[in-house]
Every structure is written in C-alpha cells, then in structure tokens.
Amino acid sequence: MFKYITFRAGAATVTALFIAFVIGPKIIRMLKRKQIGEAAKLEAPETHRKKAGTPTMGGIIVLSATIIPVLLWGDMNNGYVLLMLFATLALGTVGFIDDYLKVILKKPKGMIERDKLIGQIIVGSIVGGTIYFFPQLLDEGIRNLKSSTIVPFVKNFYFDFGYLYIPMVIFVIAATSNAVNLTDGLDGLAAGTVGIVAITLAIICYVSGNAIVAKYLNIPFLRESGELAIYCTALVGASLGFLWFNSNPAEVFMGDTGSLALGGAIGTMCVLLKQELLLPILGGIFFVETVSVIIQRYYFKYTRKKYGEGERVFKMAPLHHHFELLGWSEQKIVTRFYIIAILLMIFSLASLKLR
Numbered sequence: 001m002f003k004y005i006t007f008r009a010g011a012a013t014v015t016a017l018f019i020a021f022v023i024g025p026k027i028i029r030m031l032k033r034k035q036i037g038e039a040a041k042l043e044a045p046e047t048h049r050k051k052a053g054t055p056t057m058g059g060i061i062v063l064s065a066t067i068i069p070v071l072l073w074g075d076m077n078n079g080y081v082l083l084m085l086f087a088t089l090a091l092g093t094v095g096f097i098d099d100y101l102k103v104i105l106k107k108p109k110g111m112i113e114r115d116k117l118i119g120q121i122i123v124g125s126i127v128g129g130t131i132y133f134f135p136q137l138l139d140e141g142i143r144n145l146k147s148s149t150i151v152p153f154v155k156n157f158y159f160d161f162g163y164l165y166i167p168m169v170i171f172v173i174a175a176t177s178n179a180v181n182l183t184d185g186l187d188g189l190a191a192g193t194v195g196i197v198a199i200t201l202a203i204i205c206y207v208s209g210n211a212i213v214a215k216y217l218n219i220p221f222l223r224e225s226g227e228l229a230i231y232c233t234a235l236v237g238a239s240l241g242f243l244w245f246n247s248n249p250a251e252v253f254m255g256d257t258g259s260l261a262l263g264g265a266i267g268t269m270c271v272l273l274k275q276e277l278l279l280p281i282l283g284g285i286f287f288v289e290t291v292s293v294i295i296q297r298y299y300f301k302y303t304r305k306k307y308g309e310g311e312r313v314f315k316m317a318p319l320h321h322h323f324e325l326l327g328w329s330e331q332k333i334v335t336r337f338y339i340i341a342i343l344l345m346i347f348s349l350a351s352l353k354l355r
C-alpha cells in the first residue's frame with residue numbers, strides 16, 4: 001500500500017490536518033505571548049482597524065503542516081519534490097524576514113521591495129536553471145520539453161520560450177508569490193483559495209505521472225511528477241487546517257511567511273508540470289487581485305500627471321477591498337471568491353480534455 005501514490009497522498013492530507021490542529025493552538029499562544037501581532041493597516045478599510053494585534057506569522061503553521069507530511073510520505077530522491085521543497089522553504093524564509101522586520105523590529109515597510117525581489121529572482125533562477133540545464137535530475141519527459149510549455153485548449157502544440165525560458169520562470173514564480181500575498185487581505189481568503197488550487201494541481205500531477213492517462217489526455221508524460229500529488233495534497237490539508245484558525249474572525253494571520261511561500265509553491269508547481277499558461281485561469285482569483293492593483297496604481301499616476309489630480313478605477317485595491325467598500329460583508333466576499341475559484345478549477349481541469 002505504501003508504494004501507491006494515491007494512498008500516500010491521502011495519508012499526507014490527514015497528516016497535514018493533524019499537524020495543523022496540534023501545533024496551531026500552540027503557535028498562536030506563543031505569538032500572543034510574545035505580542036507578535038498585526039499592525040493596523042492604513043491602506044485597508046477602516047473596519048480592518050479592529051484586527052490590529054491579531055497574531056501574525058502564522059505561515060509557520062502552514063509550512064510545517066505541508067513540509068513534514070511530504071518528508072514522511074514523499075520520495076526524497078525525487079527531483080520534483082526536492083525543487084518544490086527548496087522553492088517553498090526559500091520563499092518562506094524571505095517572507096519570514098519581511099515579517100520579522102515589520103512585526104518584531106517594528107519597521108513599517110519591512111523588507112525593501114528590491115531585496116524581496118532579489119530573493120524571488122534567485123529562487124526562480126535556480127528552478128528555471130535546473131529544468132533548462134539539468135533536466136536529467138527530473139525525468140526524461142521534461143528533458144524532451146525543457147523550455148517548452150503546454151498551450152491550454154490546443155492539441156499537439158507546445159510553445160517554446162527558448163532562451164527566454166529562465167526569465168519566464170522567474171516571472172511566473174515572483175508574480176504568483178506576490179499575487180497570493182496581495183490576496184491575503186481577508187480572513188480565510190488566501191488559505192481557502194490556495195487549497196482549491198492545490199486540489200486541482202494534485203489531479204494534474206497524478207495524470208501527468210500516469211502513462212496511460214497522460215496518453216489518453218494527450219498531455220506530456222512526466223514519469224516522476226506523480227510524486228508531486230503528495231506535495232499538493234499535503235498543501236490541501238495544511239490549508240484546511242490553517243483555515244480552521246484563519247476563518248472569520250481570524251485567530252491568526254499567515255503573514256508574508258505563508259503567503260509568499262504558498263504563492264511561490266503554486267508558481268513552481270505549474271512550471272514543473274509545464275502548465276504555466278494555465279496559471280491565469282487556475283489562479284484566476286490571484287490574477288484578478290494583482291491586475292486590480294496594477295490598474296489602480298498606474299491609472300492614478302496617469303490621471304495625476306495629466307489632470308493634476310489622481311483618479312481611481314476601484315474604490316480601493318486589491319479588488320476584495322473594493323467590494324468591502326461597496327458594502328459587502330467579509331464573509332460574503334470570501335464565499336463568492338471561493339465559488340469562483342471552484343468554477344475556475346473545473347474549467348482548468350476541463351482544459352486537459354478539451355484540446
């Protein structure tokens with residue numbers, strides 16, 4: 001039984017949930033005792049001021065509940081798993097430093113954007129460089145593709161990035177990492193959405209690593225990628241376990257420690273599965289949240305330069321704050337975003353067949 005990916009994937013989910021439920025209360029009590037709480041965010045709606053002081057850096061719970069089950073149930077000789085562990089831990093470290101500077105050392109802006117971006121570039125360069133220059137560390141299937149990626153809904157066509165492959169990987173990992181960070185603004189929003197995305201990726205991992213199913217669906221057979229299903233199901237269990245404490249009203253926030261790591265993990269997973277172009281659909285919530293911030297920022301700068309006074313497209317960005325200021329309750333926004341994420345999950349899975 002222990003040789004079957006399906007059994008180990010299920011065991012990883014249960015283990016992740018168990019770890020989150022056991023260590024969650026302990027970490028929350030420790031954060032409260034040391035007064036490691038969220039500072040009041042001036043850029044958020046006034047209703048968020050009451051959340052000031054809520055323990056943050058709870059990403060430690062998610063990371064522990066993800067990584068420990070992978071170490072217990074995953075194959076540590078698998079190159080895919082090792083790259084995922086590296087990307088998650090490295091970006092989690094970047095997020096931890098950012099949180100430490102903001103919460104412990106009381107530096108309002110935390111890590112400067114340049115240093116954070118350098119960390120993301122290093123992670124993306126290592127992941128992209130490994131796939132491009134050392135594909136033999138993964139498997140024969142990815143060696144044949146190397147710098148190419150699957151085009152959703154198109155049969156027997158792969159887009160080759162060529163020499164731009166590593167910059168593309170850097171962009172995907174950095175963008176997804178920052179996108180989840182932007183989405184982490186309402187109780188349970190980021191954790192629940194990440195869990196939904198992880199379920200989808202677990203299915204894609206399994207079919208990509210199964211020769212018969214991959215041939216039937218006409219997608220690349222990546223022999224060793226099936227092990228990533230264990231990573232994804234551990235992430236699902238960890239997200240659900242964290243959601244137990246993070247649902248409204250939140251007892252703890254994940255902070256950059258969790259959001260940067262989880263976003264980076266999703267981006268890296270899509271890169272390894274050659275599903276980079278599916279990411280805007282699968283991670284549609286993260287994508288729209290990020291686009292809303294970009295539109296708001298550049299439209300404000302444009303109108304201020306042209307008319308002398310900046311104008312806004314949204315009442316506030318990211319998008320979830322816009323709906324808050326329209327009068328929607330926090331629970332309604334989160335629930336509706338979950339529904340959209342589930343619809344996008346179904347649409348993403350349909351892309352495997354509709355080609």
